[in-house]
Amino acid sequence: MKKLYQMSAVELGRQIRTGELIVKEAVDSCLERINEAEPHLHAFLARNEKGLEERICEVEEGIRKGRYHGPLAGVPAAVKDNICTRGIPTTCASKMLEHFVPSFDAEAVRRMEDAGMILLGKTNMDEFAMGSTTETSYFQTTVNPWNREHVPGGSSGGSCAAVAAGEVPAALGSDTGGSIRQPASYCGVCGLKPTYGRVSRYGLIAYASSLDQIGPVGKTAADCAALFEVIAGKDEKDSTSSGKPFEATQELISGGLQGMRIGVPEELLGEGTQEEVRNAVWKGAQMMKEGGARVEFFSLGLTDYLIPAYYIIACAEASSNLERFDGVKYGYRSPEASELHEMYRKSRQEGFGSEVKRRILLGSFVLSSGYYDAYYLKALKAKALIKKEFDRVFERYDCILAPAAPATAPKLGTSLSDPLKMYLSDIDTVAVNLCGLPAVSVPCGLDREGLPIGMQVIGNCFREKEILRTAAAYEALRGEFPMAQLQ
Amino acid sequence: MGKRIDDAVMDNVELLAKLSLGSEEREKVRGEMEQILDYVEKLNELDTDGVDPLVHILDEVNVFREDVETNGDGREDALANAPKSKDGQYMVPKTF
Amino acid sequence: MAKQYETVIGLEVHVELSTKTKIFCGCSTKFGGRPNTHTCPVCTGMPGALPVLNRKVAEYALKLGIALNCEINQYCRFDRKNYFYPDNPQNYQISQLYLPVCHDGFLEFFVSGEKKRVRIHEMHMEEDAGKLIHDEWEDSSLVDYNRSGVPLLEIVSEPDMRTAEEVIAYLEKLRMICRYLGVSDCRLQEGSMRADVNLSVREAGSKKLGIRTEMKNLNSFKAVTHAIEGERERQIELLNEHREVVQETRRWDDNKEASYGMRSKEDAKDYRYFPDPDLQPVVISDEWLEALRREQPEFQEERKQRFRDTYGLSEYDAGILTQSRHLADLFETVADLSGFPKKTANWLMVEGLRILKEMGMEPEELSFTPEHLAVLIQAVERGEIHHANARLVFEQILEADVEPLGFMEEHGMRIVMDDGALTAAVEEVLKENPKAVEEYRSGKEKVFGFLVGQVMKKMKGKADPGKVNEALKKAEDSLLLIRQR
């Protein structure tokens, strides 16, 4: 029989709902697993211990009284540390916010609480979500649960590693350029980046506001669908949140692939892609074809311009979003400065890590007088063309299939030395953010070292239902994916 | 590509970003920035004549709130994280 | 021979809107709360907080834009203006640069009897900054974000003004329009109207603009006038000495009556404006504009003319009564209710403005029920109250909005208007004083006053002398006729 920590979030929720399991058992099994794994894994930055007992009782009672409607009442979860939690430190894995305690919950967190989910802690990440290995965290390095010598990916590395290791059945991450999908693929779990505007960004500490989205991480597409349903929907506090309705997504699992038109862009399976990744995705596509989908390769234009447009826009917005960290209202203030601008400079110089500083500088440069048109405006025009290209593609296909990353998880300590190379590895994920599309990453194989490979299913805006249905159908064809053996 | 980020440009972006890099860090970052900027120059191959820059992906417009007071006294929450405060105000090095 | 110089002035005026809440959050805009008590995560720049636009701000911007004859950007957007300063909690101000809500309008007004037109370059919505005060004890600055996020409209004129007089007239006209629209109370002292003056000088006849400076911190018309004169002289002196005017921002010091440069090497002038990704665009439909156009009030000029035509007021009176929309509204309501427009004008202008002045109030602050004044005026016209008493009642109406008839009754000010009682008193007096009647008839006009006094005595003072006169004369005439017959 499955141990509790091996269960998916939806299965755990079902057992709690039917009374086979009480909330405390579910929570205790997670806490036990956390105690077991954390000494090696370092996925958590903070544990939510204060008031946990009361919360468990409250939810247990609520479940018995039928107060909760969703499928995840009583299910424990973790939240990435750039998502505000009232009374619990929210650090963005930065020295800058080491002691910052928000006075309010992010809207997504509030909705999780309303759905009866139980927050167990905050997960590690790349500093201010800038990075793809979780190594730029100021506090600690999270390792890959499949192999401790490798990175978990990033920036939502903590959330994905925690789910992969069974510390929690589900978690929230955030995705600005692949930050949910890429670590999900490195860790062998399922991660969804929703359509821009689906999930309120209120309480998500912004990296690049036009690209950021909060999304779920779970063991299966069904888990992601369930948590997505909990957190999605219009929020009056976020002007960029959409009121578009979304269908109940649990029934999608039975939807199957019949009639689904799937396109596979050749450009994302080319030379730059690790052979095992290419083969695994190709095999996945084959399976879907056999499962009833119409699958074909096609040529996606403009792929050379994805990374340039993405980094210009992301850095520009980041340079402005991170101006508020100045040592005045919260966060780190250098003890040495006596003059105002010296205080700004020293606090920021000492409070931010080098990856963050590089992006702020790049962003300041591309927005500065004399360069704005050539870089920033040009990137926005490229974005317009890229969006058009995807509009064209979605006239022909319901979903696009692509790797979640060109390669499996690299070894710890090998990525940060060459920033450009690191940026280039985001090639498979950034288009989704530039165009606001939803995409889900599902595990589709292991490389010869036993590291997981992830496949993305990308859909048109507000078509989460289609991509989750496709992912779930693929999971059924693939069979259960193994869990990481912590070693 | 040549050296687009000379000392003056580097001084200026540090000033704009309110950072003071040490000399070693500065040279390293300068090199990385130049490498990255060289790469993103790729965009110049793209013909964008007559293309409107795309700012907002969502097509929603006129997202308003009504002019109704919803917030009370937020002073305690506001100052809870302040590195330095006095009399309910944030304290900063003098600005006059 | 000394060269002749021309002064060229453009203005950037910030007007604080009189919405109940801030531009991007539900915090109060009330003036004068304890520091940081009108704050929330949004207006203190907390990480994770997001702005949502107050509908009223867009509406007020459009109303003013229409009144200033502007073209409207029917697709408009917000941009971020990035600069570090502690009064600016995000270290960027949400403003508009690329697609401001209004542009290319004009404002017309009179200066020394001549019509002047100043072009409006553009007008945009933005958020106000917090307040910094100096703490002498700690030699530090203290920050209060109660003002942070209060909505502003910035109105940028073309450099079309030449004298301080024109500038003042422009500001007064702008203030009048804002007040008529109800979008701002425009108090310079409280900072709800702030003018930055861009000024340059050039040789008379020259078409080329000189190098300009920008002066900030002008919080009274007097300061604006002095700053303009001082800066003009300073620049002319520099030019006469063949030195250069430096393009810079200068701060006006009201106490020293001088300005000084605000340069600092840390003050980056490069604001790196870019579209704010946190706010969706504002699209202004033709229908919305049309609805606002229909709601536009009648402004001073038209109203003044109408008051002259409809109520027969003099140019002067109509001018004074229309200086405030509220005063004009009051006048119109009371005039219509009472049926005595000229009397209404007199009461409001003579007594009303005197009392306001004594109480240090503005016409906008008048808050009494118009019916009360109308009833009082009618009572006066019916002779139910002595004028001196009516002034007292009027004061009570202004201060405490008392109901005049009740008040008059209570304080014994009401003149008995029972005609029977008056006629009886007159008849009694005529009967009791046959000698006096005889004398009056023989031509001794003076005796008439004696008779009036006797009637008043009988009425215990509660009679209007005019009415008594009238009644006496009537009685006399009828007596005379009876005798002659």
Ligand SMILES: [Mg+2]
């Ligand atoms: Mg301004």
Ligand SMILES: [Zn+2]
């Ligand atoms: Zn607020």
